[in-house]
Amino acid sequence: MKKKLTVIPGDGIGPEVINAAVKVLDVIGDKYNHEFTYHYAKLGGIAIDEEGTPLPQETIDLCKASDGVLLGAVGGPKWDKLPGHMRPEKGLLGIRKALELYANLRPVTAQRSLLDASTLKREVIEGVDLMIVRELTGGLYFGQPQERRQGPDGEVVVDTLYYKKSEIERIIIKAFELARIRNKRVTSVDKANVLESSRLWREVAEEVAKEYPDVQLEHMLVDNAAMQLIRNPKQFDVIVTENMFGDILSDEASMLTGSLGMLPSASIGSDGPGLFEPIHGSAPDIAGKGIANPLATILSVAMMLRYSFFLSEEADAIETAVSNVLEAGYRTGDIAEKGEQILNTEKMTDKVIENIECKIKN
Numbered sequence: 001m002k003k004k005l006t007v008i009p010g011d012g013i014g015p016e017v018i019n020a021a022v023k024v025l026d027v028i029g030d031k032y033n034h035e036f037t038y039h040y041a042k043l044g045g046i047a048i049d050e051e052g053t054p055l056p057q058e059t060i061d062l063c064k065a066s067d068g069v070l071l072g073a074v075g076g077p078k079w080d081k082l083p084g085h086m087r088p089e090k091g092l093l094g095i096r097k098a099l100e101l102y103a104n105l106r107p108v109t110a111q112r113s114l115l116d117a118s119t120l121k122r123e124v125i126e127g128v129d130l131m132i133v134r135e136l137t138g139g140l141y142f143g144q145p146q147e148r149r150q151g152p153d154g155e156v157v158v159d160t161l162y163y164k165k166s167e168i169e170r171i172i173i174k175a176f177e178l179a180r181i182r183n184k185r186v187t188s189v190d191k192a193n194v195l196e197s198s199r200l201w202r203e204v205a206e207e208v209a210k211e212y213p214d215v216q217l218e219h220m221l222v223d224n225a226a227m228q229l230i231r232n233p234k235q236f237d238v239i240v241t242e243n244m245f246g247d248i249l250s251d252e253a254s255m256l257t258g259s260l261g262m263l264p265s266a267s268i269g270s271d272g273p274g275l276f277e278p279i280h281g282s283a284p285d286i287a288g289k290g291i292a293n294p295l296a297t298i299l300s301v302a303m304m305l306r307y308s309f310f311l312s313e314e315a316d317a318i319e320t321a322v323s324n325v326l327e328a329g330y331r332t333g334d335i336a337e338k339g340e341q342i343l344n345t346e347k348m349t350d351k352v353i354e355n356i357e358c359k360i361k362n
């Protein structure tokens, strides 16, 4: 198979984890006879510095012309004082919108060998396997264009939460479709006791549910959901929710796996290339030290192979290698317990690669 990929390293630890992911993908290409070609593109802080905009048109064009996009992370303190429309994060939101990537899938799977890396009790997280389906191109992060700072001194601020029924419908359908091939339960998370957008969300969820009589639907208010994720995460199969709630709940859920550095994601639309990225940010506190956990990004490559290219054997090879490496006791700093030997980003990546190669040889 031949695939053209756009690679967007971004800022902070972005380039470090992307290097790791591309190395793993190269090995998969060699071993399974696929040709992956890479076009590197700029987004976020580095694009502001070098091109004067967080989202250069060239990046959009490259992404649109490719079969898939791999992204590290954007942002950092260097750009924090810029006005909202010029910040690195605007580039990320912009590329999601430009590619119409309305569904962000964030699988949360507790690795057996990391049960003690979490601060939560072993019996609470053992066997956790849930999928957060986050709406990605609407809601508060994409408020209607208007002056967001108002009044003579900008003392009045406005962020608007805007959803069309069709935008809600397509993400809820995505959640039901996924539940159908998983454990047939959808939890729709909203704040319907307060927000009109959530009341429409609930109505749409009820309507869509009628088409899926084999899937059970429940509604949960987001504040309760945040608590239930820690109290009893195994009650969840598919969680579907709007953009900001999904953003926050998935960072929270990452702690069920031991670290933010463990959670991959796939952002997909109706057609066109998908975008695959770890859920974490640019981690300025550890950037440049070569110690970031690359596994979330490596697992995002597996999601790309599985969801976009239907290469399930190759995706399995990566996921099994990651599990084996963890099982063998290799750790980056974020998932290490006291006394465990810590590997840097490069060494951890090499362990995953060694494992893929050895599995294939056998």
Ligand SMILES: NC(=O)C1=CN([C@@H]2O[C@H](COP(=O)(O)OP(=O)(O)OC[C@H]3O[C@@H](n4cnc5c(N)ncnc54)[C@H](O)[C@@H]3O)[C@@H](O)[C@H]2O)C=CC1
Pocket: 013, 017, 072, 073, 074, 075, 076, 077, 089, 092, 260, 261, 262, 277, 278, 279, 280, 281, 282, 283, 284, 285, 286, 291, 292, 293, 294, 296, 334
């Ligand atoms: N998708 C993206 O590009 C995202 C970008 N951001 C941006 O990233 C910047 C930093 O944001 P923060 O709030 O600090 O969130 P963050 O996700 O970058 O980091 C939060 C904490 O998790 C740790 N961490 C994150 N990824 C890790 C990894 N792979 N290995 C080990 N530790 C890891 C960091 O060291 C930090 O202590 C901000 O500019 C923010 O806007 C934040 C979230 C997502």
Ligand SMILES: CC(C)CC(=O)C(=O)O
Pocket: 089, 090, 092, 093, 141, 247, 279
């Ligand atoms: C720009 C932000 C919405 C990025 C983020 O936190 C995320 O997508 O998880």
Ligand SMILES: [Mg+2]
Pocket: 247, 248, 251, 279
């Ligand atoms: Mg986030």
